[in-house]
Structure formats: structure tokens, C-alpha cells
Amino acid sequence: MFIIENLHVSYGELQVLWGVSLKVPQGSIVALLGSNGAGKTTTLKTAMGMMKPTQGRISFRDQDLTLIPTHKIVNSGLFLVPEWRGTFATLSVLENLELGAFPLRARPFKDKTLEHVFELFPRLHERQSQRAGTLSGGERQMVAIGRALMAKPDMLMLDEPSLGLAPLIVQNTFKLIERLCREEGLTVLVVEQNVNIALGIADYGYILENGAIVGEGTTDNLLADQRIQEAYLGI
Amino acid sequence: MLNWRTGAILLLVVALIALPQLPFGEKDLLTLLISLFILAALSSSWNILGGFVGHINLGHGAFFGIGSLVTRSLWLDQGWHILAALAVGGVVAAIVALIVGAPALRLRGTYFAIGTLALAEAMRLTVGNVLPRVSRLPGPELRVYDIEPRYYLALVVLALIVGVSVWLSRSRIGLGMMAVREDEEAARSLGVNVFLHSMLAFVLSAFFAGLAGGAFAFFHVGYYPNYTFGPVWTFDAVIVTYVGGVGTVAGPLLGAIFFVLIRDVLAANLVNIHLIIFGILFIAIVLLLPGGFVELLKRRGQRLIPAGASTEH
Incomplete structure (x- = not known):
């Protein structure tokens, strides 16, 4: 609660x-x-x-x-996806996702969660080395939610x-x-x-x-x- | 592709190590390379805070000055070994950053830039008042002045800072720093401790600027102690970094090569005209090519690699 x-x-x-x-x-x-x-x-x-x-x-x-x-x-x-999603424009999709696993609790699961996120959003797997700023709005939304999942939130x-x-x-x-x-x-x-x-x-x-x-x-x-x-x- | 690059870098390192032993490794060339190494090291150290975290430090020269002052006095006046003196010079610069950072890093953007500029100027004036005389190498030292150890020391300092930059560019801590640069609020919401990351970058940046200053003190024969505190060191580093590519490992190195070459070619003929050229170039790059030379190389590289190949790893 x-x-x-x-x-x-x-x-x-x-x-x-x-x-x-x-x-x-x-x-x-x-x-x-x-x-x-x-x-x-x-x-x-x-x-x-x-x-x-x-x-x-x-x-x-x-x-x-x-x-x-x-x-x-x-x-x-607890994890917040901020207004306008807060994706990092000059960092790659992969770097954005990796940053999600920043909290201590998420670090041991990083590789596994990343796999899960790529299953959820195959598009992000294709574009992982692309800069987030070059993505469409919908793709950036995927990055934001994928990044949130990387943090292993409850x-x-x-x-x-x-x-x-x-x-x-x-x-x-x-x-x-x-x-x-x-x-x-x-x-x-x-x-x-x-x-x-x-x-x-x-x-x-x-x-x-x-x-x-x-x-x-x-x-x-x-x-x-x-x-x-x-x-x-x-x- | 990666192997090709690693090979080229390895070859370059071996060549740089062997250079003083080769027949064309003349004193003039070594002197040019030493100033290149020192400028590249100083710019790379500025890049840690300015490039990775995005805090524009306009007082960076002060840490270069502290490093050179401490190293020089321990080495020459106290008779320490140069390596010990150099290490202490870097540590003192880092400690000053730790003390100054607590209040300074509460400032943002332009205010941080102005604040650091003011601090550095205050330090420069203080040093100028306390130590007004030109510092010189004592006669006996001068007679045995050997360029080779200066060359190697500058090379090692540069290698250290490049090594740390590479590590930062790939580590979680470095990623956290870049997140702060991109969007402080979003970085904080991810669990990045913004102050801690800024402070770590500030201290690392100052430490390596101090080492670069120490290498300069070992290399240079005589200068006013407050000379190394001057804003010119800050602004050379800023220009070099932006021209080469801010926030990248290779940027400050490319920028420094370009800067030293142009300066040397032009200074021989046209005195100080390189300053005007760099001023114009700096403005042009910031406006037209915010990624600097590195961005230019990347764009060319992408055109050479067939579409789609770069998305696979």
C-alpha cells in the first residue's frame, strides 16, 4: 500500500x-x-x-x-516516469535503458530485465544503438517505460x-x-x-x-x- | 572494426613511447609534443566535468595552477622526487575542488561558470601578490635539463587521464554523469545522486588538471607562479574540447592536435593570429557542429558503413 x-x-x-x-x-x-x-x-x-x-x-x-x-x-x-518522459536525447537507446538499472536493487538483474524489455519492445532492440533524440514519440515512450522496468519497480x-x-x-x-x-x-x-x-x-x-x-x-x-x-x- | 581501431591505437602508443629513441626524435619535436600532451591532458580533464556532467567550469586554470605550484615547490624547493611531488600536486588540487565544490555545485548553468571564473581569478591574484617573482630552475638543475623525462612524464599524465575518461565513458558512474548533463530532473528520478556525481567529476577533473599543471612545472624552465593560474589555460581547454568534440574521449585529443599544429604553424609567421582563428572556429563549431570534429568523423564513418550495419554489434 x-x-x-x-x-x-x-x-x-x-x-x-x-x-x-x-x-x-x-x-x-x-x-x-x-x-x-x-x-x-x-x-x-x-x-x-x-x-x-x-x-x-x-x-x-x-x-x-x-x-x-x-x-x-x-x-x-517506487519509480516515476516524469512528464514528457525524460528520455536522454543524446544517449543511445541502450544507454537510456541501462540508466534505468541505476538503483542498487536493480543492478543484479540488469541483463535479464534488458532481455525482458527487448521482448516487450522488439523495436528498441533494433534501435538500441540509435540516439533516443532521433526516435519517434511512440518509440521514446517505449524507452521511457522500458527504462522504468529496468529499475525493477514495485x-x-x-x-x-x-x-x-x-x-x-x-x-x-x-x-x-x-x-x-x-x-x-x-x-x-x-x-x-x-x-x-x-x-x-x-x-x-x-x-x-x-x-x-x-x-x-x-x-x-x-x-x-x-x-x-x-x-x-x-x- | 574494433580490432582495427585497437591496433591503430596500440601502434600509436608504441610509436610515442619509442619516439625519443629514434633518430628524428629531436628536441624541437619532443618540445612540441610535450605542449601537445599537456594541453590534451588539461582539455580532457576539463571535459570530465564540462563534457560528461555538463557543468561549465571557467575556473579550471586554477587547478592547473595549484598543481604546478605545489609540484614545483615540493620538487625544487623541498627536493622531493618529481613523481611524489606530482602526485601531491594533483591531490591538493582535488582537495581544493572538494572544498570549493560544496558551495559551487549548488550553482547552475551560467552561475556556476561565473562563480568558478571568479574563484580562479581570486586565486590568481592572491598567488601573484604572495609570490610576485619569476620562478626559475636553479643553475645546477638547468645544466642537466633533459627533455626525455619531461616527455615521458607528460605522456604518462595524458595516458592516465585518457584511461580514466575511457573508463568513465563506459561505466555506470559515467552514464549517471551524462544523465545529469542531459536532464538533471530526470536523472534524479532514476535514482542518480546528482550532487555526488557532479562532485566526483569535479574532483577527478581538478585532480587531473593538477597533474597536467605538475607536468608543466617539470617541463618549463621559468615563469611567474601566477601564470599557470591564468584564464588562458581555462579557455584554451574549453576551445580545444569544443572544437574536438565535447563529452567524448577523443574530442579533446583531436582538438589539442589541431590547436597545437595550427598555433605552431601560424605563430611562426603571423604571431598571435591563431587566437583570432580559434575564436572564429569556436563560434562556428558551437553554432554549426555542436559535436565538434568527432561528430564530423562519425558522420563520414556512417556514410562509409553500409546502412544497417551499425545497428548490429
Whole structure:
């Protein structure tokens, strides 16, 4: 279980999160939904120790992660695929993937996981010596997810995986995320503006507005909620 | 292809080792090569921080200066063996980097560049005030001045730094450094300890700049102690690295060969015009060919190798 309790975060004087709380049960997919500037990315960054909360607590499998440096959080099995994926343009596909195995916990399995990633994405095997910057958006998405798998995470956090991608590739990405969860037991927290597609695979969802959770529920309940239909689904 | 390359490199190394024993291994040629080795070593050391991690250090000359000052005074004034003096010179430079790095590496981009530039200038002025006189080789030493050990020392220093650069370019630590250069935030999210990697590169970079400075002190007869602290050492290294190919192992070496050759050819005829040429070339390369000569070679190489062959290993 991944738990965020009463998280408050500020950029200098400007407070952006006002007591965010959420839970991600083991082996489930949870969607964190909301519009631009709601505080979704800040929530993920704070969970990864890349920003310091002024108040609140983050824990993963009963281990307190609040105020712990990022590389230790990564080593505890939590992994973030950042907004715009964060692939390294001038490094080769292989180097990008190898960097995924940076955390101590992942190093012994590097070669084996790499094989697995190449099975999952044969395209990356073909292009392993190519610079990531020369890849298409969809291929870079493969690099980002492949690199995440290289870290041997127990839980994956994805910051807007649909950003800048063609609809078909977005669909494939979400299918893959669902498969990784259902078949390989990966726990997933996905942040999205594309509410439809995120709720398509999620078990549970939270709605974030102006730095606070304003609604939550199972996927079916959220989809049936009239307020959410109007605000996010355009129905 | 790899075997062909290893063979060529091995041959070059053997040739460089044998050179002083050969009939055409004249003093002039050795002198030229020593300044080439020192410049290549200094540029390669700058490249560890500037090329691999992407922190532009404009105070690099200070570490060259510290290395030369410490090596020279231990070797000449204290009578140490040159190798011991050289090692201590490198270590002192590394320690200074460790102390300076803690605050300096909190700065980013232009601020890091300006901060390091200011630190180096402060050091240069201080050394100039404390040690205002030209340092000279004492008479007896001068009478036995032998170019050969200078040549070999510079060659060994260069070999060391190239060896470490090759190791870095293939190791996980080096990969982590390059990740920091590409995208600090993304590197951090992968579990790369950004500060530790930057600091390690800074210390290694300073250590080898110190060794290069020590080799210079052993080679050069007399100079003002603050001369080796001057910004010219920094900027030569920066230009050489960018012209050759920043962030690559071969780049600083190619750049240094080009730089020394052009400087020597042009300096004989046209005094300091090579500075203008390098200034223009530097700007042109940064704007038009950000990968430097190495990029140029790669592009030509790719055209020679049939399509698809390079994706197999």
C-alpha cells in the first residue's frame, strides 16, 4: 500500500498542495485526475522526494518516505516516469535503458530485465544503438517505460503518459500499463488529463482541483458522477 | 572494426613511447609534443566535468595552477622526487575542488561558470601578490635539463587521464554523469545522486588538471607562479574540447592536435593570429557542429558503413 496523508507543498510563498491524501493498494491501478495546474505533478514529485512537503506524510509498504532522498526512494521500489518522459536525447537507446538499472536493487538483474524489455519492445532492440533524440514519440515512450522496468519497480508512477502522443499510441501505452499491472503485479499511480483513457484502466480514481482532492471513487462511480461528466468528460 | 581501431591505437602508443629513441626524435619535436600532451591532458580533464556532467567550469586554470605550484615547490624547493611531488600536486588540487565544490555545485548553468571564473581569478591574484617573482630552475638543475623525462612524464599524465575518461565513458558512474548533463530532473528520478556525481567529476577533473599543471612545472624552465593560474589555460581547454568534440574521449585529443599544429604553424609567421582563428572556429563549431570534429568523423564513418550495419554489434 502506498499512502499519501495530508500533504502540503509550497513553491516558496506559493502553496500548491493543500492537504492531499490518497491511497494506492498493492497491485491496483489508481488514477489521479485533474486539469492543468491542479498539482498533479507536484504530488508525484513530492512522493519521489524531489520536492519537500511543508506538512504531511508519504509511506510505501509501511516504510516512511517523507524527507528521504530520491535515490533511496527509488531503491525502495517506487519509480516515476516524469512528464514528457525524460528520455536522454543524446544517449543511445541502450544507454537510456541501462540508466534505468541505476538503483542498487536493480543492478543484479540488469541483463535479464534488458532481455525482458527487448521482448516487450522488439523495436528498441533494433534501435538500441540509435540516439533516443532521433526516435519517434511512440518509440521514446517505449524507452521511457522500458527504462522504468529496468529499475525493477514495485510501483510505477506515470506523469501524463499520453502527453504529445497520437491516439493509437496512447491506447497502446495504457493497454501495456494495464497488462503490466494485471500480469506482472505492478502497482500503478497514473496522473492524467485525459480522464476517459485513464479511467478505462483504473480501479479507483481521485480528482485533484486547486491543490486539494475534491472527489474520489471507484471507476464506475466516477464515470456515473454527473459533476465529473460535465467537468472532465465533456458529456 | 574494433580490432582495427585497437591496433591503430596500440601502434600509436608504441610509436610515442619509442619516439625519443629514434633518430628524428629531436628536441624541437619532443618540445612540441610535450605542449601537445599537456594541453590534451588539461582539455580532457576539463571535459570530465564540462563534457560528461555538463557543468561549465571557467575556473579550471586554477587547478592547473595549484598543481604546478605545489609540484614545483615540493620538487625544487623541498627536493622531493618529481613523481611524489606530482602526485601531491594533483591531490591538493582535488582537495581544493572538494572544498570549493560544496558551495559551487549548488550553482547552475551560467552561475556556476561565473562563480568558478571568479574563484580562479581570486586565486590568481592572491598567488601573484604572495609570490610576485619569476620562478626559475636553479643553475645546477638547468645544466642537466633533459627533455626525455619531461616527455615521458607528460605522456604518462595524458595516458592516465585518457584511461580514466575511457573508463568513465563506459561505466555506470559515467552514464549517471551524462544523465545529469542531459536532464538533471530526470536523472534524479532514476535514482542518480546528482550532487555526488557532479562532485566526483569535479574532483577527478581538478585532480587531473593538477597533474597536467605538475607536468608543466617539470617541463618549463621559468615563469611567474601566477601564470599557470591564468584564464588562458581555462579557455584554451574549453576551445580545444569544443572544437574536438565535447563529452567524448577523443574530442579533446583531436582538438589539442589541431590547436597545437595550427598555433605552431601560424605563430611562426603571423604571431598571435591563431587566437583570432580559434575564436572564429569556436563560434562556428558551437553554432554549426555542436559535436565538434568527432561528430564530423562519425558522420563520414556512417556514410562509409553500409546502412544497417551499425545497428548490429
